[in-house]
Amino acid sequence: MSDAFKLSSFLPYRLAVLSERVSRRLTVEYERTHGLSVAEWRVLVHLGHHGRGSVREIHEWVNLDKPRVSRAVARLEAGGLVRKIQDDTDARLVVISLTPDGQAALGDILPAATRIEARLLDAIDDQDLEIFLKVVQQIHQTLDSDPQAKPRSRMELEQATPIHRSPPTQ
Amino acid sequence: MSDAFKLSSFLPYRLAVLSERVSRRLTVEYERTHGLSVAEWRVLVHLGHHGRGSVREIHEWVNLDKPRVSRAVARLEAGGLVRKIQDDTDARLVVISLTPDGQAALGDILPAATRIEARLLDAIDDQDLEIFLKVVQQIHQTLDSDPQAKPRSRMELEQATPIHRSPPTQ
DNA sequence: TCAATATCATTTCACTTGCAATGAAATGGA
DNA sequence: TCCATTTCATTGCAAGTGAAATGATATTGA
Numbered sequence: 001m002s003d004a005f006k007l008s009s010f011l012p013y014r015l016a017v018l019s020e021r022v023s024r025r026l027t028v029e030y031e032r033t034h035g036l037s038v039a040e041w042r043v044l045v046h047l048g049h050h051g052r053g054s055v056r057e058i059h060e061w062v063n064l065d066k067p068r069v070s071r072a073v074a075r076l077e078a079g080g081l082v083r084k085i086q087d088d089t090d091a092r093l094v095v096i097s098l099t100p101d102g103q104a105a106l107g108d109i110l111p112a113a114t115r116i117e118a119r120l121l122d123a124i125d126d127q128d129l130e131i132f133l134k135v136v137q138q139i140h141q142t143l144d145s146d147p148q149a150k151p152r153s154r155m156e157l158e159q160a161t162p163i164h165r166s167p168p169t170q
Numbered sequence: 171m172s173d174a175f176k177l178s179s180f181l182p183y184r185l186a187v188l189s190e191r192v193s194r195r196l197t198v199e200y201e202r203t204h205g206l207s208v209a210e211w212r213v214l215v216h217l218g219h220h221g222r223g224s225v226r227e228i229h230e231w232v233n234l235d236k237p238r239v240s241r242a243v244a245r246l247e248a249g250g251l252v253r254k255i256q257d258d259t260d261a262r263l264v265v266i267s268l269t270p271d272g273q274a275a276l277g278d279i280l281p282a283a284t285r286i287e288a289r290l291l292d293a294i295d296d297q298d299l300e301i302f303l304k305v306v307q308q309i310h311q312t313l314d315s316d317p318q319a320k321p322r323s324r325m326e327l328e329q330a331t332p333i334h335r336s337p338p339t340q
Numbered sequence: 341t342c343a344a345t346a347t348c349a350t351t352t353c354a355c356t357t358g359c360a361a362t363g364a365a366a367t368g369g370a
Numbered sequence: 371t372c373c374a375t376t377t378c379a380t381t382g383c384a385a386g387t388g389a390a391a392t393g394a395t396a397t398t399g400a
Contacts, residue, residue: 004305005280007215007232012192015264016208017233018306022182025319026307037356038186045177055379063176065358070380092365097200099399110175117181119316128301133300136188136213138293147288150193153187207386227348235388261350262395307362 026116030109034130035079038063039072041109044098048106052097054087063153081105196286200279205249209234209242211279214251214268218276222267224257233323251275 007013023038030036038042042062046053049151055073059066073096076082081102098106112156121129143149177183180184185218193208200206206214211335219232224242229236243266246252251272270278291299313319 005215005284007212010215010283011290012283013212014187014303014306015185015189016193018211018309019185019319020180020233020311021313021322023186025313025316028318029303042177042183045175045180047178056377063183063190066379067358067381070338071356074380082172083268085367090366090378094379113180113182114175117340120181120309120312123307123312125236128305131298131301132305133184135294135298136184139192142293143191143195146195150191152191164324226347236349237351237388238386241386244350260348264349298381 012053014015021130022120024115029112029116034105034109035104036109037072037075039068040076043069043072043076043096044102044106044109047082047096047102048110054093054095058096060153103162192290196283199286201284202280203282204275206275206279207245209238209243210246213239213242213246213266214272214276214279217252217266217268217272217281224263224265228266230281230323246272 018040026041027038030041042064043058048060050057055066055069058064058073059069059151062069064072071082073082073094075082082100083097083099083102084094085097087095124132140152145151185319189254196211197208200211200292201262212226212234216228216232220227223231223293225239228234228243231240243252243254243264247254253267253269253272255265255267289334294302310322314322
């Protein structure tokens with residue numbers, strides 16, 4: 001009882017609740033339409049943007065541990081959305097790329113995902129969004145200097161990308 | 171390849187990455203010191219604030235489904251941090267409350283958790299934080315009017331609580 | 341009063357997760 | 371050249387997860 005501490009005003013809790021709710025909303029979309037999990041969706045998107053990649057590469061970029069990527073890729077391959085071929089200069093590597101079906105699936109889901117994101121962003125003032133993203137970056141930076149925190153994934157570090165409003169440029 | 175869509179600038183992805191990193195940092199703390207999971211931590215905090223509660227009540231307040239609460243409570247009881255007693259007016263209900271050990275554990279973890287949060291907040295300008303939280307609320311509100319999204323938990327709805335800066339008042 | 345329905349907490353079951361092996365292949369140094 | 375180390379992807383395994391089922395109790399309405 002008592003104690004001034006309230007879970008509802010605890011920043012980590014708030015982030016978790018928000019993130020989970022948003023993520024769940026997204027999942028409804030690509031679960032229903034293509035039976036994809038979050039991991040599979042991320043792999044697909046990465047391949048859509050980068051064309052091809054090894055398990056390690058994808059792992060480094062999309063914030064998923066290697067076993068998760070490996071299994072996601074296996075499921076995607078079983079579903080015919082992705083192709084795995086042994087690299088010929090390094091036999092340990094597996095080069096993963098989208099099949100035409102994978103391209104099609106991605107082309108189908110991307111607009112839906114973007115639309116959901118757009119709906120969320122529409123309610124937010126431009127300047128507020130900018131500050132929001134700045135704060136996100138600041139939190140990351142604080143964690144960067146905390147030895148107890150997990151390092152950021154490569155993607156986060158390389159890209160200080162702004163959010164793309166509805167009609168995506170570049 | 172190509173396609174303008176980048177995962178790194180996709181809001182839901184960003185939220186997930188940030189939330190996971192923050193959550194993991196917290197977990198290091200109460201995992202190491204008391205072997206607690208996130209669910210157990212939330213239950214403990216809820217009880218610390220509300221004194222007692224049923225599984226359903228806790229479930230509604232701390233954004234955990236009932237099975238998860240039930241199991242978290244079971245583990246906490248096994249560890250002696252929590253006590254379960256049958257409600258005498260309604261035999262279905264279980265009234266859960268902290269034991270002295272539970273109080274002590276909470277008293278031990280709370281400062282550490284607050285300290286980590288304070289470190290994150292310290293880097294953020296007051297006004298920016300306010301806007302950040304406003305944006306969080308706006309995202310929730312957008313989801314509130316989306317029939318495909320999961321409704322907010324009771325706690326979120328009842329409390330528009332601001333973040334408490336370091337020396338927690340009230 | 342008593343059957344139908346609703347509300348609890350818990351359990352079941354199939355599935356996912358994350359960490360730590362594992363085994364295969366490449367690399368570097370003696 | 372050849373052994374030790376490193377770098378790959380995958381798999382094993384113990385634990386966790388969530389949705390639905392279960393069983394116990396309460397409530398409601400005929």
